[in-house]
Amino acid sequence: MTSPLLEIRNLHLSMTSFEGSAHVLAGIDLTVNRREIWGLVGETGCGKSLTGLSVSRLVPSPPAQYLDGAICLDGTDVLALSDREMQALRGKRIGMIFQDPTTNLNPAFRIGTQLIDVALAAAVRDPAVLDLGPKAGRGERHRAARALAIRMLEEVGIPNAAARVDDYPHQFSGGMRQRVLIAMALIGRPNLLIADEPTTALDVSVQAQILKLLKQMVVDHDMGVVLITHNLGVVAQTCSHVAVMYAGTIVESGPVRAVLDRPTHPYTKALLDAIPARNVQRGALRGLPGSVPNLITPPPGCRFAQRCPLAQPSCTQKPPHKVAVEAGHMVACPVATQALENANA
Amino acid sequence: MTDIATTPAVARTARSEAMRRALFRFRQSKLSIVGAVMVFLVLFFTAFGGLLAPYPEHVAGGVDTANRFLAPSVGHPFGTNELGQDVLSLVMAGTTVSVAAGFAVVLIGTLIGTTVGAIAGFNGGWIDEVLMRLSDLMLTIPGLILAMAVAAALGPGFVNMILAISLSWWPGYARLVRGEVISAREEVYVSAARAIGASPARVLFRHILPNIVSPVIVKMSLDMGFAILTVAALGFIGIGVRPPTPEWGTLLSISRSYMPDFWWTAIFPGLAMFLAVFGFNLLGDGLRDVLDPRARR
Amino acid sequence: MIRFIVKRVVLIIPILIGLTVIMFVISRMLPGDPVGLAAGPNATAAEIAAYAREFGLDRPLWVQYWDYATGLLRGDFGVSIFTRREVAQDLATYLPATLELVFAALALAIVLGIPAGLLAAVYRNRWPDYLSSVSAIAAISMPRFFLGLLLQLFFAMWLMWLPLGGRFPIIWEPPTGITGFYTIDALLTGDFEGFAMACRHLALPAIAMSLSPLATIMRMMRASTLEVMQQDYVTTARALGLSQRLIIFKYVARNAISATLTVIGLYFGWMLGGTVLVETVFDWPGLGLYATQAIVAQDFMPVVSVAFVIGLLFVTANIVIDVLYGVINPKVRYE
Numbered sequence: 001m002t003s004p005l006l007e008i009r010n011l012h013l014s015m016t017s018f019e020g021s022a023h024v025l026a027g028i029d030l031t032v033n034r035r036e037i038w039g040l041v042g043e044t045g046c047g048k049s050l051t052g053l054s055v056s057r058l059v060p061s062p063p064a065q066y067l068d069g070a071i072c073l074d075g076t077d078v079l080a081l082s083d084r085e086m087q088a089l090r091g092k093r094i095g096m097i098f099q100d101p102t103t104n105l106n107p108a109f110r111i112g113t114q115l116i117d118v119a120l121a122a123a124v125r126d127p128a129v130l131d132l133g134p135k136a137g138r139g140e141r142h143r144a145a146r147a148l149a150i151r152m153l154e155e156v157g158i159p160n161a162a163a164r165v166d167d168y169p170h171q172f173s174g175g176m177r178q179r180v181l182i183a184m185a186l187i188g189r190p191n192l193l194i195a196d197e198p199t200t201a202l203d204v205s206v207q208a209q210i211l212k213l214l215k216q217m218v219v220d221h222d223m224g225v226v227l228i229t230h231n232l233g234v235v236a237q238t239c240s241h242v243a244v245m246y247a248g249t250i251v252e253s254g255p256v257r258a259v260l261d262r263p264t265h266p267y268t269k270a271l272l273d274a275i276p277a278r279n280v281q282r283g284a285l286r287g288l289p290g291s292v293p294n295l296i297t298p299p300p301g302c303r304f305a306q307r308c309p310l311a312q313p314s315c316t317q318k319p320p321h322k323v324a325v326e327a328g329h330m331v332a333c334p335v336a337t338q339a340l341e342n343a344n345a
Numbered sequence: 346m347t348d349i350a351t352t353p354a355v356a357r358t359a360r361s362e363a364m365r366r367a368l369f370r371f372r373q374s375k376l377s378i379v380g381a382v383m384v385f386l387v388l389f390f391t392a393f394g395g396l397l398a399p400y401p402e403h404v405a406g407g408v409d410t411a412n413r414f415l416a417p418s419v420g421h422p423f424g425t426n427e428l429g430q431d432v433l434s435l436v437m438a439g440t441t442v443s444v445a446a447g448f449a450v451v452l453i454g455t456l457i458g459t460t461v462g463a464i465a466g467f468n469g470g471w472i473d474e475v476l477m478r479l480s481d482l483m484l485t486i487p488g489l490i491l492a493m494a495v496a497a498a499l500g501p502g503f504v505n506m507i508l509a510i511s512l513s514w515w516p517g518y519a520r521l522v523r524g525e526v527i528s529a530r531e532e533v534y535v536s537a538a539r540a541i542g543a544s545p546a547r548v549l550f551r552h553i554l555p556n557i558v559s560p561v562i563v564k565m566s567l568d569m570g571f572a573i574l575t576v577a578a579l580g581f582i583g584i585g586v587r588p589p590t591p592e593w594g595t596l597l598s599i600s601r602s603y604m605p606d607f608w609w610t611a612i613f614p615g616l617a618m619f620l621a622v623f624g625f626n627l628l629g630d631g632l633r634d635v636l637d638p639r640a641r642r
Numbered sequence: 643m644i645r646f647i648v649k650r651v652v653l654i655i656p657i658l659i660g661l662t663v664i665m666f667v668i669s670r671m672l673p674g675d676p677v678g679l680a681a682g683p684n685a686t687a688a689e690i691a692a693y694a695r696e697f698g699l700d701r702p703l704w705v706q707y708w709d710y711a712t713g714l715l716r717g718d719f720g721v722s723i724f725t726r727r728e729v730a731q732d733l734a735t736y737l738p739a740t741l742e743l744v745f746a747a748l749a750l751a752i753v754l755g756i757p758a759g760l761l762a763a764v765y766r767n768r769w770p771d772y773l774s775s776v777s778a779i780a781a782i783s784m785p786r787f788f789l790g791l792l793l794q795l796f797f798a799m800w801l802m803w804l805p806l807g808g809r810f811p812i813i814w815e816p817p818t819g820i821t822g823f824y825t826i827d828a829l830l831t832g833d834f835e836g837f838a839m840a841c842r843h844l845a846l847p848a849i850a851m852s853l854s855p856l857a858t859i860m861r862m863m864r865a866s867t868l869e870v871m872q873q874d875y876v877t878t879a880r881a882l883g884l885s886q887r888l889i890i891f892k893y894v895a896r897n898a899i900s901a902t903l904t905v906i907g908l909y910f911g912w913m914l915g916g917t918v919l920v921e922t923v924f925d926w927p928g929l930g931l932y933a934t935q936a937i938v939a940q941d942f943m944p945v946v947s948v949a950f951v952i953g954l955l956f957v958t959a960n961i962v963i964d965v966l967y968g969v970i971n972p973k974v975r976y977e
Contacts, residue, residue, distance in 0.1 A: 056881050091883025098881075103874040108896050108971055117892075118882045125883075184882060376776065482660045485953045487915025490933055494669060494945050497937045574785050578919055581787050582934055594787075601791060601923075605799035615788035623783035630779060 003075035005224040006032040006055065006192055011069035013050060013248075016062060022295040025050060026248045026303070027319070028069070032224040032241075034191065037215070039235035039256065040228045041271070042245035045292060048228045051245075052194045055226070056094050057086050073192065092122040092129075095185035099197040101177035105169035111180050112165035115149035115187055116142065122188025129189055152183040155220075156213060175206035179213065186217060193217075196228045211238045232275055236260055241328075244268045247292055247303040249319075254329030264331045264340060267304050302333070310335045377631020383624025390440035398434035406589030414607045424609035426600060432610060435591040436617045442592045443621065446507055447572035451565050453511035454572075458518020459561065465519065466526030467549055477523065480516035488513035489578065496584045506585045510575050514568075521564060525557040559636040567629035570622035577618050593618045643968065650961045654954070659711070661953045662946060666707050669942040679940050680723045697723050710943075714950070720943035722936070729947045732932060737951065738822025739809055740928035743920070744913045746825075746844050747851035752906065755856045759863025759902070760895060766868060774860060781857035786916065790850040790923035797846060805843050807925035814839065847924040851917065855909045859902060866901035870894045900970040907963035911956030 013025035025047045032038050040048045053059045055071055057078060070077045073093060078086060090096075098104045106114060120141060123129045127136070130144040146165070153161035156179040169177060178198060185193060195214065199207040215238060218225055227239060235242050235256060242260070243253035244267065252265040263269045293299055293306060301316040302308070308315065312335055322330045323337045331337050390397075398404050409429035417424040423432035465476040496509035530553065538552050579585035580594025588595060593614045600610035681693045694700045698709065710720055719729035762774040798806040810816045810824055817827035817836050825844065828836035870876065871894055879889050918930035925931070929948050936944035 058877065058881055087883055087885065089883070090881055094881075096878070096881035098874060098878060100874060104878045106873075106875040106879070106893050106897065108900070109893065114879075117879075117884055117888065121883045121885065121888070181878070184878075188883065376779075478660075482657060482664065485657060485911070485956055486661055486664065486949055487911070487952045487956075489915050489918055490937075490945070490949055490952070491665075491668070493918070493934065493937045494665075494942075497940060498669065570783055577785060578787065581919065582922060584937070597788060597791070604791065605795055608795060611791055611795075615785065615791065618785055618788060619783055622785070623780055626779050626783045 003072065004031045004033050005074060006030070006226070007070075007072040008051070008055070009070045009072070011051070011054065011071065012067040013047075013054065013059070014065050014067055016065070020296045021065075023067075023298055024248050024295055025054070026298070028245075028248075028250055029322070030226075030243055030250065030253070032192070032226060034222055034224050035218060036241055037218060037225040037227055037239045039239035039242040040226055040245060041230060041232060041235055041242060043230065043292065046245045047248040048245050049196055052096075052196050052226055052228050055192070055194055056090055056096060057081075058096075088125045091118050091185075091188040091190065092125045093190050093192065095188065095190035095193045097178070097181050097185050097193070097195040097198045100201045101174050101181055102169075102201070104181055105177055107169055110166050110168055111153075111172075112146065112149055115152065115165070115180075115184050116145040118184050119145040119148050119187045126189075129187075148187060149183070152187045153180065156180070156183045156186075156217075157209075158183070174202055175209065178202060178206075178210055182210075182213065182217070186221060189221065191221075191223055193223050193225045194228070195225060197230070198227070199234060200229070200231070207234070208237075214238065232260070232271065244271065247298070248295060249303055249332065250330075251304065251333065252329075252331050254326075258326060258329040262326075262329075264325055264329075264336050265333045266308050266310050266336060310339075374631050374634065376627050377634070380624050380627025380629075380631055383620060384628050387440060387444060387621045387624055390437055391444040392441075394437040394440040398431075398437045400431040400434040403430035403434050404438040404591060414603070414610075417609050423613040424607070426596075426610045427603060427607075432596075432613050435596055436593070436613050439591040439593045439596060439614065439617065440621070442503070442586055442590060443573050443576055443594075443618070446503065446510075446576040446586075447569055449507045450510045450514055450572040450576070451568050453507070454514030454568070455518050455561060455565055457511070458515035459522045461515065462519040462522030462524075463526055463549065463554065466523035467530065467545070467553070469527075473523070476519065480519045483513060483516040486513065489575065492575065492579065493582060493584055496579055501584065501587045503586055503590070506576065506579055510572065510579070514572070517568075518561065518564065521560060522557055525560060526553055529553045529556050563629065563633045563636050566625065566632050569629070570625040573618070573622050573625070643965075646968075647961065647965065650964065654957050654961075657957055658950065658954060662711065662714070662950055663707065665946045665949045666703070666710070669945060670703055670706075677723065693723075697721065699723075710946070719947040719950075722941050722944055724936070724939045724941040729944050732944065733929075733947060733951060734822075736927060736929045736932045739926060740914065740917050740921070740930065742823040742825065743844065743847055743851060743917060743926060743928060744910070745823075746848040747913060748855065748906070748910060750848055750852040751856040751859050751909075754852075755859030756863050756895075756899060756902065758856075759860040760867055760890065760898070762860065762864040763867035763871065763898075764890060771864075774864070778857035778861050781853045784853060785919075786850055786854065787919040787923050789853060790847065790920055793846045793850055794923065804846055807843075807923070809843050809927055810836075810840060847920050847926050850923070851913060851920050855906075855913065858905060858909065862902045862905045863898060866898040867894055869901075870897045873897075896970060900967055903963050903967055903970070907960045910959040911952070914952045914955055 008028050008030040011025055011028040012023070015022050015024050028047075028051055030038065030040075030051070040051060042048045050059060050064075054066075055073075055078065066079055069079075071079055073089065078089065081089070105111065119129060123132070123141060123145070127133065130136070130141060130148060132141060132144050136144070150161050150165050153165060158164055158176060158179055164172075169180070172180060182198075193214075198214070199210050202210060211234065214225065214227070217223065227234070229235060239256045241254065242256045243250045244259070244265065245251070246267045252259055252263070252268045259268065260272070263272055291307075293303055299305060299316060301314075301318055302311075302320045305311045305315040310333070315335065320332045320334055322332045323334070325331050325337055325340055395401070395404055400407075403409070407430070409425070412421075412425050412429040413427055415421050415425040415429075421431050421433065423436060426432055426435070461476050461480065465473040491513045492509045495512055496506050499505035499509060526549075538548050543551075576585065577592070577594030577597070580592045580596075581598045583595075583598060586592040586595060588599070596614040597611055597618075600607070600614070603610055677690055677694045677697075677699060681690045685693070691700070698706060713720060717730060719733060721727070722729055722732070758774060762771045765771045794806055797804045805811075814836070817824050817833055817840070818831055820827050820830055824840035825837055828834070828840055867890075876889060876894060879893060880886075884893075914929075916930075917926075917928055918934055920926065921928045921930035922934060929951070933945060933948040936942070936948070
């Protein structure tokens with residue numbers, strides 16, 4: 001049996017700060033295969049970005065400390081790799097895109113320079129990236145990297161790429177810059193793409209274009225994607241699967257249609273209730289009462305229990321187990337799954 | 346659970362909490378403590394250096410030609426100079442002149458600069474324009490040369506030297522204070538004070554100036570060292586305080602001619618100067634971290 | 643770009659007018675008796691009056707200023723009342739010496755300060771960083787003239803490795819004046835022995851001069867490097883597999899240097915005005931020494947002119963820095 005592209009198992013992460021040590025990721029499980037786009041949704045601070053950054057080991061340590069678990073990329077645990085081995089995976093095996101396209105490109109360098117450096121770094125690990133033999137000279141490699149940069153820019157839809165490769169970032173619009181960043185993330189031919197809120201800073205019309213481009217790239221490059229977002233609309237539009245996070249835990253996950261059409265966990269339901277839609281009555285839109293628990297002294301049981309409408313005394317005793325309510329659809333709430341079983345029976 | 350920050354009791358202690366944290370940060374930085382100790386010693390000698398000097402008669406200008414150029418020994422730890430005076434006594438007494446002059450320069454510079462900056466920032470318009478162009482202009486004139494020219498024209502002497510240096514010292518403060526006043530003026534609490542009918546003077550003195558004290562104090566402490574250096578520089582060139590008043594720069598300039606054989610006559614005044622300035626700079630650096638967190642890197 | 647430069651150059655003019663007016667007023671309004679000093683201790687009142695008339699010092703101040711200002715436009719910097727020499731001639735002799743010293747010191751400060759600051763930032767909160775920040779504070783606390791004396795004592799008097807002072811051995815013929823910089827002139831004429839000699843004389847004063855700017859540039863570079871390392875594009879570069887070395891020395895360095903440039907511009911002016919002390923210690927025949935002699939003699943034409951030249955160089959340096967800033971930082975260039 002081949003191992004999945006990305007398999008995060010029981011990941012626990014703590015962060016030390018002035019006030020104490022916070023248990024910010026408490027047992028994350030996530031499996032991503034090629035051609036899957038996983039949406040990772042949740043409120044600000046729920047740990048979704050930390051999960052993404054952990055895959056590339058970009059969370060500075062200290063203050064971060066991995067307490068338990070594994071992050072396996074094609075069966076290799078990246079947490080066990082040396083810094084040098086990890087660096088070789090970045091850009092080559094794992095591509096990343098971040099939220100704000102205006103600050104993620106270096107303003108002092110031409111975009112071509114930045115693309116070429118990423119391509120050359122990837123080619124150190126795998127000369128095939130540039131379609132060159134291992135003996136190719138410096139000039140030859142540079143020329144090949146530049147040609148590849150132009151090809152990638154064309155691929156992500158930058159018009160007149162051969163001329164624009166020598167422009168500076170400020171000469172592009174926000175949407176175009178995000179396309180440049182996608183080209184940069186994909187130039188080393190990674191199998192896994194982590195996209196951290198890639199469309200949040202963009203106009204709605206541009207958002208749709210970028211998401212469409214991402215979907216296209218998944219097919220073209222045979223990739224798996226983790227798409228981190230707080231926008232369920234983006235998830236519905238783009239993702240094949242979704243994992244809902246709350247306070248450092250995944251409360252519900254599964255195929256996107258199953259989770260969004262048949263939400264089971266009370267937090268997922270609350271999240272869906274908070275989305276304005278055309279056919280919702282005035283006044284029906286509900287926020288969620290209460291606030292996210294303090295993670296320095298987290299509640300011992302279910303982290304959502306304090307705000308949960310279904311909470312039972314037993315919920316605060318121990319962390320809830322995940323139960324499959326249908327094929328691949330996992331829910332971490334014994335009360336809700338029990339209720340569902342009773343209803344079906 | 347309610348939001349902690351809105352609890353009234355906690356809000357009241359927020360200020361003392363901030364003070365506590367500032368003190369904590371200051372104590373954490375060992376260098377600032379070293380600086381504070383050095384500054385304390387310097388201030389101690391400023392006050393008592395002349396009194397504690399082992400040979401007070403030498404400080405007053407007495408000479409002892411029989412004991413010229415004695416190398417450092419138990420009786421004269423820093424040796425004696427070309428007039429047979431005890432170098433340790435001169436260095437101790439010299440602290441008073443250098444530190445007092447440096448402090449006077451910084452104080453005068455701060456007073457003038459703060460006034461100019463506050464007027465410019467508070468009034469805005471053409472007054473601001475004129476005052477700021479003037480301070481920019483003063484900043485393009487090489488300060489040391491201006492001070493030298495003025496000191497030479499006024500003639501030697503303690504007060505003249507201080508006036509000459511202060512003349513080029515204020516524009517930095519004017520710029521700093523103006524910037525702070527302009528940003529403080531826009532703050533909500535000032536608009537609020539105006540809205541309830543406070544007079545402009547009251548707004549300036551009660552609401553704006555108290556908030557710019559920290560950056561000014563930080564700049565003053567960082568400037569102390571440079572003011573001491575400038576005072577010594579004028580003495581070294583020969584335009585500052587004249588002997589027999591002991592002053593580090595003057596001492597250094599005279600003993601130059603007796604190097605390398607009688608190196609102690611030059612080394613000790615120079616070291617005293619360096620250590621005093623070093624202490625003020627270490628302290629100023631620590632104070633900046635504590636009082637002006639925005640400037641922290 | 644061109645428009646930007648022209649605009650900045652035009653703005654220099656009022657600054658220079660203001661500067662000369664201030665220096666003129668200060669130098670003439672203060673007590674003191676320059677004419678008496680220049681005419682000599684035994685001069686009679688009539689002789690002093692004649693002396694004043696000869697140099698036009700009996701006329702109203704504004705007339706004297708007008709004369710001086712219009713003279714400046716023709717490159718006439720007035721006449722010294724003490725030596726009766728043309729100030730312009732003196733400046734032509736002394737300015738290159740000072741510039742050579744300042745450029746050497748600044749080059750030293752930049753070449754050492756920028757990498758040192760970069761490394762301090764990379765090793766943040768580890769011992770190289772602590773060491774560098776303590777030495778930086780020590781360096782700016784060190785009086786330049788005392789450092790100069792110490793260097794003289796060790797390297798010239800005790801070890802006798804380097805000359806005690808001056809710009810060139812008195813008995814040697816200095817390199818032919820092309821640029822006025824002895825080091826460059828010696829190289830241009832192929833006089834390598836002369837070049838070595840000029841460098842040996844330049845070494846100690848340049849070191850004494852460079853220490854404090856070196857420390858400031860280093861700290862500025864450290865601060866701006868730390869700031870740049872926090873930027874999103876650095877995270878992206880790391881996330882896409884660029885090596886730490888490439889990120890720091892290529893990407894971060896360029897962004898951090900542009901912030902440091904401003905300090906270098908300010909320091910250039912500060913050093914021009916501050917050569918006085920180092921020139922005094924090392925008998926370096928430059929503007930500072932010239933100004934000191936003129937100041938002691940209350941000979942004000944040279945003083946005003948030296949202030950004018952330094953002010954002019956200072957403002958020019960800042961324009962050059964702004965242009966360089968645009969070259970390094972393309973975003974500024976287009977705005």
